[in-house]
Amino acid sequence: MKRVTGAALCALLAGGVTFSANAETKLTIATVNNGDMIRMQKLTDDFTSKNPDISLEWVTLEENTLRQRVTTDIATKGGQYDIMTIGTYEAPIWAKKGWLAPLDKLGADYDIDDLMPAIRSAVSMDDKLFAAPFYAESSMMMYRKDLFEKAGVSINGRLTWDQTLDIAKKLHDPDNGVYGICLRGKAGWGENMALITTMGNAYGARLFDENWNPTFDSAEWKNALSMYVDILGNYGPPGATSNGFNENLSLFNSGKCGMWIDATVAASFVSNPKESTVADKVGFTEAPCAVTCTGANWLWAWSLGIPTGSQKVEAAQKFIAWATSKDYLELVASKEGWANVPPGTRMSLYQNPKYLEAAPFADETLLAIDSADPINSTMKPKPYVGVQFAAIPEFQGIGTAVGQQFSAALAGSSTVDEVLAAAQSSTDRTMRKAGYY
CATH class of the missing domain: 3.40.190.10 (Periplasmic binding protein-like II)
Known part of the structure; x- marks a missing residue:
């Protein structure tokens, strides 16, 4: 290293050169x-x-x-x-x-x-x-207590998706800017698939059977996706296929959603009067079940x-x-x-x-997180770890492709049967190519 003499250092400093200790x-x-x-x-x-x-x-x-x-x-x-x-x-x-x-x-x-x-x-x-x-x-339901009361709706225990659909019908009032329910419609393995997979779990479905075969051709998946398309397509906001977490948060905070099922982390934002116009009207409860509550909320x-x-x-x-x-x-x-x-x-x-x-939502958040089990998240046996995803490298691509197909069903450009068949076929090709079977 070249040594800088005291005279040379003074000359450099005089010329406007500065040094940083770190x-x-x-x-x-x-x-x-x-x-x-x-x-x-x-x-x-x-x-x-x-x-x-x-x-x-x-x-x-x-x-x-x-x-x-x-x-x-x-x-x-x-x-x-x-x-x-x-x-x-x-x-x-x-x-x-x-x-x-x-x-x-x-x-x-x-x-x-x-x-x-x-x-x-x-x-x-x-x-x-x-x-x-x-x-x-995890995930949970946030809802408008004032709208529930006006519609004569009360929550006694954990709701089912059938009950949630009935409530959405009662709350839906688009002429006055209120939609019965807001859910993720934006395609993506961490967007619409996060919600729809927990719905699948609740209806007894799973992503793969014990031998890694995809199961999108099952009756359980048809029941879950049919409910998703029905409730969000008929009682959700227009353009729902563009709505992810942030878009639905904005809708809820501006008073446009009767119910919203999404991440528990949203609770602090919907109950914050600086951000939400309905902060003093929000209630919290568990995400809906169907034939089971196992895997009905994510982690x-x-x-x-x-x-x-x-x-x-x-x-x-x-x-x-x-x-x-x-x-x-x-x-x-x-x-x-x-x-x-x-x-x-x-x-x-x-x-x-x-x-x-x-935090009035603290107990519900902790309950949801504690109840989400990545190992035992489906009613039938499964070979993968994860509630709303399968922890395998291939799932990111699979989930994105299937999420796009499910979004097409919500948009009405394909039927539920058509998109489930397409999801089954594309996932089967991926798993075969990856050597799972």
Whole structure:
């Protein structure tokens, strides 16, 4: 290394050249455009003030686009991102392929044992954490108590889908801008398929039988998809095939949905008067059953992981430890109130009296998460892990293709029988090509 003398240093400084004691590390973070992630970005001054040598660059994407981009990047070792927002589907598959760095330096005060056991297990391999959960969710029904009362409807126990259909008919009042029900219609394995697969589970269906044969040609799937097309096609908002989580959240918050069955994480937004025009009118209950309640509500966690191609693993672990810590929950509470902290990841949150008092949906959220079992999520035996997905590499492509076919049934461009036959055929080809049978 060439030595700079004192005289030369003075000359350089006189010429306007400055030196930084620590070279800045820039982390590029790919994330989803959900409310909790947007909130995290607004609070990152807390992190950068404590870590002035680290800067953050955000790439915020719609859910389907995020999945496509990060999957392509990590599979091709593209190296575009230092931190990726991934789910309980990707984490174990990518960890097994060696695509994710283990999170083994999150700090002594991180308290990994406070993570919800089911969620921790879903993002671990060989008892090592490969992604840290930012928030976790199941699914549940959010409904307008005032509209239910006006229609003379009361909830006594867990609803069935038949009962939900009857209620949707009573609440549906499009002339006054109120639709009986809002559900995901946007195609995608994590969009409409997340909901429809839990409906399939409730009707006794499964994605694959014990020998990995697809089962979309079954009566159970026909019953589930027929209900989905009937209830959303007749009593949902127009253009439902374009509506995912964010679109339905906007509809519900503006008072246009009598009921909405979706992620439990939505509860804090629909009950927040700063964001929802119906915040004081919202009730919460479990997602509907049909012939069974097994697998009728999903399990998911958005988590932060580090691709093994990143050259900034140490800095990335610092950020992940900050964003998924108990201290981060305290930070959100201090800025936004306890009801708005990211839910579902830490057991201590559901033992915190401040949170339980502020969040009327806390008990229903915990009930839903605890009842979702990725191993035993169908009435008949199955060979895969997952409630609303099958944790195999091929499912991302299968779920996307089938989701598009189901969206066509909702749009009325194909019949239920036609799309189920197409789903069966395309999935069979994929599974044969992959060598499952």
